[in-house]
Amino acid sequence: MTIISKFLQTSYLVGATVLASSSLAVAQEIPIGEDANQSTELVFYSNNLGQVSQTRRSKLSAGGSTLALEDVSPHLLLDSLFIAGEGVRVREQRLDQQILSPQRLLEASLGKTVTLIRTNPETGEEHELKADVLAVREGVVLRIDGKIETGVSGRLVYDSIPEGLRAGPTLLAVIDSTKGGEKDLKLTYLTGGLDWRVTYVADLDPTGEKLSLKAMATLTNQTGVEFVDADVRLVAGNVQRVQPAPAPRMAMMSAESDMMYSKAKAVAPQRQSVADRDVYRLPDKIDIGGVETKQVTLLENDAVEIEKRYRFRQLIQPYPGADETGRQQADIVLKTENTDDKGLGQPLPEGTIRVYQQVKDANSSIFMGEEHMRAVPKGEEVELVIGSANQVTGSGKQLSYENLSRSSYQLTQEITLRNSGDKAVSVDVVGNMPRNWKILNESLKHEKKSANKIIWTLEIPAEGKASFDYKLRVSNE
Numbered sequence: 001m002t003i004i005s006k007f008l009q010t011s012y013l014v015g016a017t018v019l020a021s022s023s024l025a026v027a028q029e030i031p032i033g034e035d036a037n038q039s040t041e042l043v044f045y046s047n048n049l050g051q052v053s054q055t056r057r058s059k060l061s062a063g064g065s066t067l068a069l070e071d072v073s074p075h076l077l078l079d080s081l082f083i084a085g086e087g088v089r090v091r092e093q094r095l096d097q098q099i100l101s102p103q104r105l106l107e108a109s110l111g112k113t114v115t116l117i118r119t120n121p122e123t124g125e126e127h128e129l130k131a132d133v134l135a136v137r138e139g140v141v142l143r144i145d146g147k148i149e150t151g152v153s154g155r156l157v158y159d160s161i162p163e164g165l166r167a168g169p170t171l172l173a174v175i176d177s178t179k180g181g182e183k184d185l186k187l188t189y190l191t192g193g194l195d196w197r198v199t200y201v202a203d204l205d206p207t208g209e210k211l212s213l214k215a216m217a218t219l220t221n222q223t224g225v226e227f228v229d230a231d232v233r234l235v236a237g238n239v240q241r242v243q244p245a246p247a248p249r250m251a252m253m254s255a256e257s258d259m260m261y262s263k264a265k266a267v268a269p270q271r272q273s274v275a276d277r278d279v280y281r282l283p284d285k286i287d288i289g290g291v292e293t294k295q296v297t298l299l300e301n302d303a304v305e306i307e308k309r310y311r312f313r314q315l316i317q318p319y320p321g322a323d324e325t326g327r328q329q330a331d332i333v334l335k336t337e338n339t340d341d342k343g344l345g346q347p348l349p350e351g352t353i354r355v356y357q358q359v360k361d362a363n364s365s366i367f368m369g370e371e372h373m374r375a376v377p378k379g380e381e382v383e384l385v386i387g388s389a390n391q392v393t394g395s396g397k398q399l400s401y402e403n404l405s406r407s408s409y410q411l412t413q414e415i416t417l418r419n420s421g422d423k424a425v426s427v428d429v430v431g432n433m434p435r436n437w438k439i440l441n442e443s444l445k446h447e448k449k450s451a452n453k454i455i456w457t458l459e460i461p462a463e464g465k466a467s468f469d470y471k472l473r474v475s476n477e
Helices: 003-027 102-108
Strands: 029-032 037-045 049-060 063-070 082-084 088-096 113-119 126-135 141-144 147-150 155-157 170-177 181-191 194-204 210-221 227-235 270-274 277-281 286-288 292-305 307-312 328-337 351-358 365-373 381-403 408-419 425-432 437-442 453-460 464-475
Touching: 029 049, 037 194, 049 063, 049 194, 082 088, 194 365, 210 227, 210 286, 286 292, 307 381, 351 381, 381 425, 408 425, 408 453, 453 464
Parallel strands: 029 063, 037 227, 194 351, 307 425
Antiparallel strands: 037 049, 049 181, 063 170, 082 181, 088 170, 113 126, 113 155, 126 141, 141 147, 194 210, 210 292, 227 277, 227 286, 270 277, 307 328, 328 381, 351 365, 365 381, 381 408, 408 464, 425 453, 437 464
16 A cells, blocks of 8 residues: 555545544534523514514533524524524524424334234223334334234324424524533524504594594414513514515414403503614513414503594586485594694504594493504694594585587586584585686685695584585686
């Protein structure tokens, strides 16, 4: 053997020894479960997306090892994951979802011997038999006492859990650590199965001039992982996604987990602006089960100034058509501004708002209506249309119509409004005009809101009526 051959052989043996040592080190698996958790923060986004950040403490060995991070969401986005720790470098990572189940336990025992326990139906005595597992895909096939059996009765007993099967989804990370000892590992990932939305409840006082407003944040966790003592942030608005989070698996929800849990907070959530978004931080830590929906109070305002108005959108008919519009009911409109002096003054997330009104001389409220409210920034106007009023009605009648040419005409319409209630009301009549329009004359001055939108505003006395007329010319020549 030449010197070069000996050198190559020696190098190969040394390299093989190093690789074998490294493989053995990497093969050392360190389980890190929920009991190692030091802190948890959940960030809820809308549209089935959340962020989980946890600090877990574990004793690591110097060199290579495999971390088995248990109790992670099965819907985590692997390419969003990062693990950080002092002196720790991640070489590879994967999500192991080979979860222990009767079928997988049976499949992992293919070609092996298990114990079959049968019970004598007359005596109740149990009898153990050794059975070789021959097939499992299209039904269980066992060899018992030299005979092949299918449709096996009894129950199978296994001596141990086969390698590779786990009690729940586990994140496996192959790492290198410069030093051994206790270390804090920061685990952060995005996941499907977390969601939040806002619902508002407004209670108008009997006068209709003030309301109390309460917003509840509904948090939903369908990851299957329970989060305990978690800090929570809620991000309003939508974030740009390259592709949507995976839809959570359908899970059997018990009656208890299907309920809404409402708990009022003495301290309101803190809002801050982060990267052009409104982020709400809950004042207290919360527990939320793996398949659970619960509610927490987001904001409370007891004295919000409100203006109730009435509006018609279909009475004005600036086109050739029927002589009369028929009787219509006015929309009930609640208006305010999102300012401090009106009792608000903080960004309002998008959500459904339900409005009640207190009954005069009665300790009760009645449901007035609901609307989906878009997000309202601070300082902006809030306007809600919550239903129709049967005490405020209106009708329109065409008094004259004249064709001026093939593409031009003029008409006169009279609008009559009635109020059968015991209080005077303010009513807006909205007109959406065609192109090239002109009001020739009118008995009540309109207000121009845009190029083609105008409004007439009338005060109607209690149990009274009011009317106005206008003459319109439309010319498309």
